[in-house]
Amino acid sequence: MKTIKNLLIPVIISSLIIISCKDNDTTPNPDKPAKTNTELLTDSSWILVSAQFNPPLVINLGPKIDTFNNLFEVPLYEDCNRDNRIKFNSNNTMTLDNGAKKCGSEPQSANDGIWKFINGEKTIQIMNSEYFNLLGKDTVFLNNIVLSDIEMKGRTEYEYNNPILGTVKTNVSFIFKK
Numbered sequence: 001m002k003t004i005k006n007l008l009i010p011v012i013i014s015s016l017i018i019i020s021c022k023d024n025d026t027t028p029n030p031d032k033p034a035k036t037n038t039e040l041l042t043d044s045s046w047i048l049v050s051a052q053f054n055p056p057l058v059i060n061l062g063p064k065i066d067t068f069n070n071l072f073e074v075p076l077y078e079d080c081n082r083d084n085r086i087k088f089n090s091n092n093t094m095t096l097d098n099g100a101k102k103c104g105s106e107p108q109s110a111n112d113g114i115w116k117f118i119n120g121e122k123t124i125q126i127m128n129s130e131y132f133n134l135l136g137k138d139t140v141f142l143n144n145i146v147l148s149d150i151e152m153k154g155r156t157e158y159e160y161n162n163p164i165l166g167t168v169k170t171n172v173s174f175i176f177k178k
Contacts, residue, residue, distance in 0.1 A: 037121035038090075040147040045085040045097060046176035053158070053170045060164045071172065077134070078103055086131050086176075088124075092116055096131050121145070124154075135172075136160070142174075152176040 035043075051071035058067050059074070068074050072082070083099030096112040113129030124142040126132050132140045135158055145154040153175050160168045 035149075037145065037147050038117060040149065041088045041117075041124075041152070042090045044178040045087040045095075046152060046178060047083065047085045048174060049177050050173075050175040052173045054173060055170055057158070057160060057170050058162065058165060058168050059160060060162050065165070084131065086112065088115055094126070094129060094131070150178050 048071075053069055053071070056067045056069050057074070058065060060066075071077055080099075080101040080103040083101050085097040085099060087095040087097070089095060092114050094112040094115055095109055097109045098106055102108070110130075112131050113127055115124055115126045115129075117123070118125050122143070122145055124145055126140045126142065128138060129140070135156060140156060142154045142156050145152065153173075155171050155173045158170050158172050160170075162168050
């Protein structure tokens, strides 16, 4: 029994030393350069998870005036749009996947406009997109883009022509996830 104890103690101590010496170095590998924003943008499809209005969006929907802080609160933004994914293709086209909850008879996926980076890969210019037409323009600019392996953040301007209040301007701060 004493021999087993004498053998077991060095094994446990060796195991602890090996575990504590595990390499925790998180510095980037110089042989594997960091991805560019174009590579981060085009390597997967994106789903909108947050769209905050600043200042809040004021809309007249019938006899009352409503104020919205979040796109997902707006009644015109249908639940079937929440699982849509947009793919920024490397050839500067976009593909829309309508997700499991389709709004009508649209195809599961469709070509959806064109995009390009401007301003040193900090702004995405989007043209002729059904997905982004909710913003009411043929050309949309996604500004202050910050991309990571899992997330895209930025903001865009939005103008709503309210029949009673006139043109309402706001900014939309958005987050997309892969």
